[in-house]
Amino acid sequence: xxxxxxxxxxxxxxxxxxxxxxxxxxxxxxxxxxxxxxxxxxxxxxxxxxxxxxxxxxxxxxxxxxxxxxxxxxxxxxxxxxxxxxxxxxxxxxxxxxxxxxxxxxxxxxxxxxxxxxxxxxxxxxxxxxxxxxxxxxxxxxxxxxxxxxxxxxxxxxxxxxxxxxxxxxxxxxxxxxxxxxxxxxxxxxxxxxxxxxxxxxxxxxxxxxxxxxxxxxxxxxxxxxxxxxxxxxxxxxxxxxxxxxxxxxxxxxxxxxxxxxxxxxxxxxxxxxxxxxxxxxxxxxxxxxxxxxxxxxxxxxxxxxxxxxxxxxxxxxxxxxxxxxxxxxxxxxxx
Amino acid sequence: xxxxxxxxxxxxxxxxxxxxxxxxxxxxxxxxxxxxxxxxxxxxxxxxxxxxxxxxxxxxxxxxxxxxxxxxxxxxxxxxxxxxxxxxxxxxxxxxxxxxxxxxxxxxxxxxxxxxxxxxxxxxxxxxxxxxxxxxxxxxxxxxxxxxxxxxxxxxxxxxxxxxxxxxxxxxxxxxxxxxxxxxxxxxxxxxxxxxxxxxxxxxxxxxxxxxxxxxxxxxxxxxxxxxxxxxxxxxxxxxxxxxxxxxxxxxxxxxxxxxxxxxxxxxxxxxxxxxxxxxxxxxxxxxxxxxxxxxxxxxxxxxxxxxxxxxxxxxxxxxxxxxxxx
Ligand SMILES: Nc1ncnc2c1ncn2[C@@H]1O[C@H](COP(=O)(O)OP(=O)(O)O)[C@@H](O)[C@H]1O
Ligand SMILES: Nc1ncnc2c1ncn2[C@@H]1O[C@H](COP(=O)(O)OP(=O)(O)O)[C@@H](O)[C@H]1O
Ligand code: SF4
Ligand SMILES: [Mg+2]
Ligand SMILES: [Mg+2]
Numbered sequence: 128x129x130x131x132x133x134x135x136x137x138x139x140x141x142x143x144x145x146x147x148x149x150x151x152x153x154x155x156x157x158x159x160x161x162x163x164x165x166x167x168x169x170x171x172x173x174x175x176x177x178x179x180x181x182x183x184x185x186x187x188x189x190x191x192x193x194x195x196x197x198x199x200x201x202x203x204x205x206x207x208x209x210x211x212x213x214x215x216x217x218x219x220x221x222x223x224x225x226x227x228x229x230x231x232x233x234x235x236x237x238x239x240x241x242x243x244x245x246x247x248x249x250x251x252x253x254x255x256x257x258x259x260x261x262x263x264x265x266x267x268x269x270x271x272x273x274x275x276x277x278x279x280x281x282x283x284x285x286x287x288x289x290x291x292x293x294x295x296x297x298x299x300x301x302x303x304x305x306x307x308x309x310x311x312x313x314x315x316x317x318x319x320x321x322x323x324x325x326x327x328x329x330x331x332x333x334x335x336x337x338x339x340x341x342x343x344x345x346x347x348x349x350x351x352x353x354x355x356x357x358x359x360x361x362x363x364x365x366x367x368x369x370x371x372x373x374x375x376x377x378x379x380x381x382x383x384x385x386x387x388x389x390x391x392x393x394x395x396x397x398x399x400x401x402x403x404x405x406x407x408x409x410x411x412x413x414x415x416x417x418x419x420x421x422x423x424x425x426x427x428x429x430x431x432x433x434x435x436x437x438x439x440x441x442x443x444x445x446x447x448x449x450x451x452x453x454x455x456x457x458x459x460x461x462x463x
Numbered sequence: 464x465x466x467x468x469x470x471x472x473x474x475x476x477x478x479x480x481x482x483x484x485x486x487x488x489x490x491x492x493x494x495x496x497x498x499x500x501x502x503x504x505x506x507x508x509x510x511x512x513x514x515x516x517x518x519x520x521x522x523x524x525x526x527x528x529x530x531x532x533x534x535x536x537x538x539x540x541x542x543x544x545x546x547x548x549x550x551x552x553x554x555x556x557x558x559x560x561x562x563x564x565x566x567x568x569x570x571x572x573x574x575x576x577x578x579x580x581x582x583x584x585x586x587x588x589x590x591x592x593x594x595x596x597x598x599x600x601x602x603x604x605x606x607x608x609x610x611x612x613x614x615x616x617x618x619x620x621x622x623x624x625x626x627x628x629x630x631x632x633x634x635x636x637x638x639x640x641x642x643x644x645x646x647x648x649x650x651x652x653x654x655x656x657x658x659x660x661x662x663x664x665x666x667x668x669x670x671x672x673x674x675x676x677x678x679x680x681x682x683x684x685x686x687x688x689x690x691x692x693x694x695x696x697x698x699x700x701x702x703x704x705x706x707x708x709x710x711x712x713x714x715x716x717x718x719x720x721x722x723x724x725x726x727x728x729x730x731x732x733x734x735x736x737x738x739x740x741x742x743x744x745x746x747x748x749x750x751x752x753x754x755x756x757x758x759x760x761x762x763x764x765x766x767x768x769x770x771x772x773x774x775x776x777x778x779x780x781x782x783x784x785x786x787x788x789x790x
Contacts, residue, residue, distance in 0.1 A: 392680070393680045
């Protein structure tokens with residue numbers, strides 16, 4: 128494996144509880160108000176090689192966006208560091224230190240300023256960081272519009288004049304105009320129509336070929352992630368529970384959660400055979416406000432034993448991947 | 464042969480807006496039988512919800528059913544007296560929306576709103592209402608239903624809220640449920656649970672269901688029949704598996720081809736160029752014609768309805784039927 132490029136080193140994020148007005152009134156009246164923070168990301172370490180695409184999968188609330196924001200240097204971890212080629216992406220004080228990691232979000236409308244033209248949206252960052260000058264901005268922007276498959280004549284138009292797919296292209300062009308090495312893509316096709324999703328996935332593939340970009344690609348869509356990723360990490364309640372090459376992980380998932388997740392998704396069936404095409408995972412995800420002790424999956428896991436309730440499993444090499452599960456750390460029974 | 468439970472014929476529902484006449488549903492026909500699930504598929508704005516609302520008589524000005532027929536249990540619903548429609552809604556036809564909070568009253572407990580929903584259509588003692596509520600909550604897979612009766616909607620997870628909304632829809636044992644993207648906002652694992660349960664439920668109760676979605680995989684695992692919409696028009700309809708295996712309409716074929724899991728990893732996906740047209744500026748003839756790889760000049764005229772062994776496609780140049788496609 129080549130040198131790691133983006134290193135996420137033992138990163139955790141805790142959101143402090145928000146004190147609501149109701150809580151304050153209740154407290155004033157003498158009630159005991161219990162405030163619990165959310166441990167959104169718990170002790171995650173990842174390394175992404177130059178030009179590699181790492182897919183990050185998990186159900187909503189498991190901490191994908193929080194981890195993505197910390198990787199992009201736009202959110203400060205509670206502990207741990209994120210480094211690009213050895214240098215931190217964020218200062219301890221919470222200032223973003225690099226322009227070489229950029230982000231593309233799910234909702235291109237929310238992330239584009241409605242009062243700015245496409246030209247202004249794309250030129251703002253590059254001019255501020257000296258990647259181009261105000262005089263050359265028009266040509267600079269036109270080049271990036273070409274790259275993402277938008278007509279150069281669109282520079283003077285505003286976000287509301289575009290379809291969802293075109294807006295996502297604008298958001299991608301804005302990120303690219305900062306000349307990043309790493310793109311953090313947070314559910315970039317989730318809000319797009321089915322026929323447009325393929326167009327945007329193809330654009331990501333093309334940009335990777337042409338610019339050698341490194342992607343942290345966040346999605347809840349297992350099919351999309353498999354298609355685009357070299358390696359895949361599965362998150363559950365703030366932790367990575369399994370990580371490995373896309374081929375190995377999909378062909379031979381080891382963690383009970385990964386196995387259940389893959390089996391639970393309705394597949395596109397075109398043959399007449401009816402039967403157990405998919406099997407839902409039992410139960411609900413526990414609240415991140417009160418994560419269970421031990422293995423976070425033990426409340427839903429068919430293989431869980433007493434040790435799973437007592438001890439948090441570490442990520443250990445298992446087969447071609449790394450897995451955090453006691454089935455692979457010596458067993459689910461407690462040592463006598 | 465007896466009449467199907469629901470038969471929709473050449474439905475046209477238009478909105479008369481200041482910008483012009485929006486033909487949201489433009490000549491849609493289908494039928495649904497007891498115990499069957501019809502998957503209504505299409506991209507956003509293709510007219511799926513408006514089709515569902517039309518059946519429930521929920522089209523308000525500036526919208527109107529301009530023409531067509533909706534026969535349900537032998538009765539014509541188009542032009543039916545609003546009071547009679549209201550009596551049908553909730554009792555014989557129920558709807559489940561994407562956003563359960565739109566159906567559930569936030570200030571009432573689950574038990575209270577279920578009792579009110581029951582009494583909207585029938586007299587029931589507190590005891591009988593409670594028993595019925597518990598029964599349907601259990602049916603939709605809610606663990607420990609008795610304890611849920613006293614909770615408020617916001618105290619439930621998204622998946623549990625949607626289950627409660629489905630339970631409310633089931634209260635009067637409706638003959639037909641129209642479910643409008645009921646799992647789209649939910650997590651994959653919760654989505655799978657609900658689809659799994661709904662499939663068993665409609666089978667065991669003999670309820671007919673129209674399941675509206677943009678997700679072909681969901682349709683393939685839930686629906687007996689599928690109807691594909693594009694820009695207000697139906698483009699293809701037929702039994703689900705054979706339609707998805709050998710689609711006849713180029714739009715359906717294009718959608719299926721672009722699904723990542725049907726392509727080798729990492730290769731460019733076969734994509735449909737362009738984007739869906741504005742309903743105010745529809746191209747002449749086939750609405751898919753500007754994006755269609757098979758289009759020829761004749762496609763600027765209205766496409767014929769091509770019918771073959773229980774399947775139909777509206778297309779000048781349909782792909783060969785399943786028997787001729789490679790097995
Ligand atoms: N700014 C925030 N303040 C408080 N809690 C947050 C904030 N952002 C995220 N969370 C919480 O952190 C957890 C992880 O959220 P997120 O990273 O958005 O998950 P995902 O992207 O996987 O859906 C959730 O419980 C969420 O409610
Ligand atoms: N109240 C309304 N006024 C004007 N146009 C409407 C109204 N409701 C729906 N439409 C239009 O009808 C079309 C179909 O909408 P809809 O059935 O909601 O699509 P889908 O459910 O397939 O996403 C859309 O183009 C929408 O703009
Ligand atoms: S550690 Fe235990 S509970 Fe967790 S996934 Fe493995 S077997 Fe299941
Ligand atoms: Mg997120
Ligand atoms: Mg809709």
